[in-house]
Amino acid sequence: QxxxxxxxxxxxxxxxxxxxxxxxxxxxxxxxxxxxxxxxxxxxxxxxxxxxxxxxxxxxxxxxxxxxxRQHIGTGVLNRLLRQAFEANPPPLTRGRRLKLFYGAQASGKGERQLQPPEFVLFVNDPRLMNETYRRYLEARIRKAEPYPGLPIILTLRPRARNMPETSRRLHSSGKASPRRRLHRV
Known part of the structure; x- marks a missing residue:
């Protein structure tokens, strides 16, 4: 529940x-x-x-x-933790494909007065590739960093949106950032 x-x-x-x-x-x-x-x-x-x-x-x-x-794991700390978990024990192949993690973040609680279990949103290539064993493994790695006694850890997997605009800027040899480019499907 x-x-x-x-x-x-x-x-x-x-x-x-x-x-x-x-x-x-x-x-x-x-x-x-x-x-x-x-x-x-x-x-x-x-x-x-x-x-x-x-x-x-x-x-x-x-x-x-x-x-x-009320404990919160910072996004940078969480992503390092998840990267180490993926490197130490890569996810299994499912239907010839492997789960890939792009990044994760802890969702903020709906209200400070409510007792909300910690929820972590993981952006992955395909959420269907996560099996229950690997989910429990990731929960255990998160608990190692922050135990969250008495609270279930909720992992919400979301697919990475393919048609989102590119937000990172690339540096040219001149040292100036290039303008943002939108990626469009053709």
Whole structure:
């Protein structure tokens, strides 16, 4: 659903292990992550609503997620990160073609009051060439730079427009920039 999430393991007051508390917590967290694999980036908190144990930590986690939602990766940093990801592990061939990345940028949130998950717009040659495995790989590389705990990362792929005007200026030998040229389809 593209929403922020915290996994809360309630009823901790009923378990209360006498020995190996840390090992029991670790086992419960691992088992929960295995069963709810689709929320792999969400923090897990063990709590007891009855006794109030760790309830304050839930509010601290919610605040941490809210702050993370406001984090922004600059376009230059993002493009270097994506270029390194593509070089380290090129996308697979799909129908004899390979996904090519032109550039990416983080979309701005719709409002500061809303808790929006981070969205990255990637301009590529053909969005249909992105498979789910490579999408997860790119998400993991982005999370390495900025973890975004509890938030899904949204990758929106857009094809590069072929009939856009050329915006880059080329330098002549005189050192002056050449005028903009429009590329037209013939």
């Amino acid at each position: 593209r929403k922020a999430a915290i996994l809360v393991l309630n009823k901790w007051d009923l378990i209360r292990p006498q020995r190996d508390r840390k090992r029991m917590i670790s086992r419960l967290v691992d088992e929960t992550r295995e069963r709810i694999f689709f929320l792999e980036s969400s923090p897990v908190q063990i709590a007891s609503a009855l006794t109030g144990e760790n309830i304050d930590q839930l509010f601290a986690l919610a605040e941490k997620i809210r702050r993370a939602a």
